[in-house]
Amino acid sequence: MARGRKVNSNGEKSKQLLREKAIELFSTNGYYQTKISDIVKAAKVTQPTFYLYFESKDSLFHDLNEQFQQDLFHILEEQLQQQGMQFQKVIENLLQYFASNPLLTKIGLYQSEASYTVKEKLVEKFEQILDGQVENYHNLQRNDIHIVSQSLMGSIERITDTLLLTNRKSAKELAEDLFSIYFVEEAESVVVS
């Protein structure tokens, strides 16, 4: 019966809470199996309150993906400007971001259709980096770069899901593991020859 503003209520707080609950639910149940009614129930507000802060279910989901992507490319941009930053370190920082934002990562990397674009862009970045460092990985032929980048993207994707976000391995360990799979052997064989 009683309507209107709740005591102690605060717009920004409600919006933040709704966002958090939405992230939790989207990340575990996916877009279609997350209902507005679930989100508002979790945030202990009513449905119209949701529309006070977000345009629609779709737009909120879109915003979350947008943020994930911006975070991601902000990190990458930052690193590519640091001269001499090693590829392994780049990957580690990427994984570090995933580990620090597991729920958003689940959404942006697995639940969303926008993830296709994200991954494509990541692959491009990888190609750029590798392209500039072929001399460091001299068994890497120029025409391999694309497939290596794609393969690496897949590895990161899977390893993040099964080992990083499940807290079985750290970002640092996984970056090392990936590098020993993808690039290190060469160094050894160089040593041998």
Place this chain on the structure above:
Amino acid sequence: MARGRKVNSNGEKSKQLLREKAIELFSTNGYYQTKISDIVKAAKVTQPTFYLYFESKDSLFHDLNEQFQQDLFHILEEQLQQQGMQFQKVIENLLQYFASNPLLTKIGLYQSEASYTVKEKLVEKFEQILDGQVENYHNLQRNDIHIVSQSLMGSIERITDTLLLTNRKSAKELAEDLFSIYFVEEAESVVVS
């Protein structure tokens, strides 16, 4: 339109058509965005006809995944019994199956929640194989096997989606590529030493 049997109608054909259209739609739009009404429209029959051949939307989707999984493990089982079958060949045949069944693969590998289990099982198979062949890949330490298998799974997943199912590369080429990334260098360095 009049009720009853259509001229020249044939049950098996209708069922097959519905299945095909369902596969097409599920594979491109996913489970939730594929409506029964879409499927029957594509097959040019009415909704009740769908239920003449399938129990429910869910059960059809489930059946498609079931088939994908059985095909997959049938192939793997068959190969593991052939003594001396190389890992690369196993991967190639796997990719070959994906290439021959692109739509079912999209469903079983990307659209379905059951895909988690499928991939887990594939990883296990990879581990078994690698476990029995450590000597062949002697830079592969025993405790690496799990992470290599996971990484490989991710690579296959991604490469299948972006290069194989888009007809950019053949199963054979991709299997070779993957092997040169994951295992071959070692062989060379062995030769060198």
Place this chain on the structure above:
Amino acid sequence: MARGRKVNSNGEKSKQLLREKAIELFSTNGYYQTKISDIVKAAKVTQPTFYLYFESKDSLFHDLNEQFQQDLFHILEEQLQQQGMQFQKVIENLLQYFASNPLLTKIGLYQSEASYTVKEKLVEKFEQILDGQVENYHNLQRNDIHIVSQSLMGSIERITDTLLLTNRKSAKELAEDLFSIYFVEEAESVVVS
């Protein structure tokens, strides 16, 4: 695939079988919870066969009720023509019919909307009989006849359902019981006075 007449098939037999199964199902599950598909499944024929012999679900149900009513009133008519037939015997014969046709009785007396009419007509008959025999039941005042008939109808209805059709008591016993409830005591008190 194979269509057309079954070997050993016989129209009248199929019709009879369908009728029987329909009676079974209607009597236990009621009209709305009995589907044509249930009936034909029980009779091991297909749905169009049903329509070969019956116009519709509704018309079959209607026919069954029709038969029940005709049987019933045939019995009553017959008895009313036999001079000197006691009311108790009439009731006994009625119950006897119910006991001999338990399923049809369930339909005609409890499952059908037509049962309202049947019961009304039965009540009328009872009134007629009692009206002609007031002198035999001299504690029965003329203005009681209607209510006694209604009450008796209810008793018969209930007793048939719970004691007769469940084989706990015979038609004869129940007719006696009813009479000792409704009419006999008077005789005793007469004796007493």
Place this chain on the structure above:
Amino acid sequence: MARGRKVNSNGEKSKQLLREKAIELFSTNGYYQTKISDIVKAAKVTQPTFYLYFESKDSLFHDLNEQFQQDLFHILEEQLQQQGMQFQKVIENLLQYFASNPLLTKIGLYQSEASYTVKEKLVEKFEQILDGQVENYHNLQRNDIHIVSQSLMGSIERITDTLLLTNRKSAKELAEDLFSIYFVEEAESVVVS
């Protein structure tokens, strides 16, 4: 029509209205012939509004029966605790409740499958009462109690439907009538003897 809240709308009123219309329709047309669409049309709201207040068609129907049963047994319990309450008065109060709640009675006593249980329980109550009062009805032999109770149940059932709910006779009159049929004669014969 525009979406959202109606002017002067009030939830409890809508729920009550839906309930009432449901009772009206269920009681006259029965469960299967009453569609949600009929109920909401009668209440001048849309289908989703129905689900705002009731879980499902089935659960609403079930709730109505539940209420009928609780009312009924509350009344009976109350009376059995009053020492010296005459059986005739008990029946009268029962009929009184039916007369005051004709639609709910139609549902609970005739339309529902749960009515079987209700009637069984009523019969048991009757048996208990009669069992404690055999001396008052001394032509009533102990082994008659069950059949008398069943018969009485049937009489009540029928008389309620045809005379009470149609406003032809009052609860008081009908209770008297029933008693003069079932028990009174004895009193007279007692006087006589």
Place this chain on the structure above:
DNA sequence: GATGAATGAGTGTTCATTCAT
């Protein structure tokens, strides 16, 4: 006489979204 195949017309239910307070 009987069947395989198909459909018209519902029927209960859900969900994102919106209006009035």
Place this chain on the structure above:
DNA sequence: AATGAATGAACACTCATTCAT
């Protein structure tokens, strides 16, 4: 800032019935 109340637009599924063979 927030809520109570309501709805438009689907959506999966069912059932009696009918046509072509």
